[in-house]
Amino acid sequence: MIQSAFQNVNLSLLGFGAMRLPLSGDAWNAPVDEAAVNEMICFAYENGVNYFDTAYAYHNGESECVLGRVLGQFPRESYYLATKYPGHQVSSSYNPRIIFEEQLQKCGVEYFDFYLLHNIYENSIQTYMDPRWGIIDYFLEQKKNGRIRHFGFSCHGYMENLKYFLDKYGEIMEFCQIQMNYLDWSLQDAKSKYELLTERNIPVWVMEPVRGGALAKLPEPGQRKLKAMRPEESVAAWAFRWLQGLPNVKMILSGMSDMDQVMDNVKTFTAENPLDSKETGLLYQIASEMKNSLPCTACRYCCPECPKGLDIPMLIGHYNEARFSPVVNIGMRMDALPAEKLPSACIGCGRCGKMCPQNIDIPLAMKEFAEALSKMPSWVEICRQRDAAQMKVETGAPV
Numbered sequence: 001m002i003q004s005a006f007q008n009v010n011l012s013l014l015g016f017g018a019m020r021l022p023l024s025g026d027a028w029n030a031p032v033d034e035a036a037v038n039e040m041i042c043f044a045y046e047n048g049v050n051y052f053d054t055a056y057a058y059h060n061g062e063s064e065c066v067l068g069r070v071l072g073q074f075p076r077e078s079y080y081l082a083t084k085y086p087g088h089q090v091s092s093s094y095n096p097r098i099i100f101e102e103q104l105q106k107c108g109v110e111y112f113d114f115y116l117l118h119n120i121y122e123n124s125i126q127t128y129m130d131p132r133w134g135i136i137d138y139f140l141e142q143k144k145n146g147r148i149r150h151f152g153f154s155c156h157g158y159m160e161n162l163k164y165f166l167d168k169y170g171e172i173m174e175f176c177q178i179q180m181n182y183l184d185w186s187l188q189d190a191k192s193k194y195e196l197l198t199e200r201n202i203p204v205w206v207m208e209p210v211r212g213g214a215l216a217k218l219p220e221p222g223q224r225k226l227k228a229m230r231p232e233e234s235v236a237a238w239a240f241r242w243l244q245g246l247p248n249v250k251m252i253l254s255g256m257s258d259m260d261q262v263m264d265n266v267k268t269f270t271a272e273n274p275l276d277s278k279e280t281g282l283l284y285q286i287a288s289e290m291k292n293s294l295p296c297t298a299c300r301y302c303c304p305e306c307p308k309g310l311d312i313p314m315l316i317g318h319y320n321e322a323r324f325s326p327v328v329n330i331g332m333r334m335d336a337l338p339a340e341k342l343p344s345a346c347i348g349c350g351r352c353g354k355m356c357p358q359n360i361d362i363p364l365a366m367k368e369f370a371e372a373l374s375k376m377p378s379w380v381e382i383c384r385q386r387d388a389a390q391m392k393v394e395t396g397a398p399v
Contacts, residue, residue, distance in 0.1 A: 001014065001048025001269055002244070002271070009080070011080060012269070013249075013269055014044075014049055014051075014240075014252055014254060014266070015049070015053050015251050015253040016052045016053065016253075017207070017256065018054040018059075018063045018067050019054075019058045019063065020255035020256070020257045021033070021063060021066065021257065022037065022040075022257055022258055028300065028303070028311055028314070029060060029303075031062065032066050037066055039259060040258070041070045043259065043262055043266070044256075047270075048266075050078065050080055051080045051114075051253075052071060052081055053083075054084075055116075056083065056084060056118070057118075057301075064083060064103060064107050067081070067107065068107035072108050080113035080114060081107060081113050082114035083112055084117070084154065085118055085135065085139065086099065087117060087127045087133075087135055088121065088123075094130075094135060095133075096138040096139065100138075100139070100142065110147070111147045111149060112148050112149070113150065114175075115139060115150070115151055116151075116177060117135070117136070117139075118154055119154055120153050120154070120157060121155060121161060121357065122157055125157070125161060125165060129168065136169065139151060140172065151172070152177065153165070153173055153177070155177070156178075158189075159189055159193060163196060166196070166202070170202065174202075175203045175250070175251075176203075177206070177207050177253075178190060178194070178207065180193070180194060180208070180249075181206075181209050181239055181243070182239060182284065183295075184211070184295070185284075186287065188295070194249075203251075206249055208297050209239050209240060209243055209252050210254070211239075212299070214290075214293070215238075216235050216236035218235055222235075222289070226286075229278075229279060229282065233273075236261075237267075238283060240252060241268070241273060241274065241275050245274050245275060294316050294320055294360055296312075296313055296320070296360060303352075305351040305354070305355050306351070307347070308340065308345050309340075309341070310341060310346060310366075312352055312366075315366065315369060318369070322372055342370065343366040343369040343370040344370040346367070346370070348363040348367070350363055
């Protein structure tokens, strides 16, 4: 396992993210499949992964509990546990002490190795800085008391937001977690954020290295190009190899959902195999071709805000697929949904967009997708036409 030196500890460069754990049912909010998580984490741990990342809100609060129980079978000093304070969530008041004590109890630990302010962005930065709540002061006190070993923050905000926060608190922040991959290097200006953090001597933690799986499931032409150059590597491995070439990246978090992903990621991080300039250029070419897609990472921050209960990431995923290639199976999937769960059910209230770290205009996307679907024949109609054509062939009638 590739190691990463951070202050006085050696971290595995690959971290296990617990935002997309396997579920025990098909619904997006189904309970976590703890047996599957146990198998995955045990394999990762036995193969050198020692950093595990969760958050208060992940899996409706279940992620911290599951991670705590599974990691509890290992010696406490043999792994590093990270979680986050949910100041990015809209609330009438904030009490960091109550949340922190609850998190310690849920995870079954007496301290957190790494603790983050969750998602410092345009709509949350004032909450974190508001003296009424004393959020930052409280966690600095916990660090002084040894209940937090390393203190940092995650950020989905724009460059100006990041710089403003660093100007205020950069001296006390030990690391920063940002969304970074070869697509967002230019699309979300991750390059400038990386350079700013490096200039401020703040180590970079990476989230969304394969962009919620989008960079692990490229369109077929892109996959063929990558396989032609590195037949032994998975498509996802290319995204990780690209990040491994950035010296200030000290942690790469992968939100793994099944054992195949864990095994592939462990293989990728077993040894360094950096990309050359030609390979890097190919990734940038593929990224350029992808920029017409909506940048949803399926973080699901939008879902609790939707008064209609829409599965927004699922709908955006299908919309992106339709934009790439309007194949008939999209119509089939949509026909399987009740009317109240279709994009046409969106009332355009905008609450979802306020919570989106990618700043997607979700109501507009739902409107456009609904319009696109209205122009597609339904799956039932396609099947009827297919059956009618087949009957003509069988009876010898002109088609």
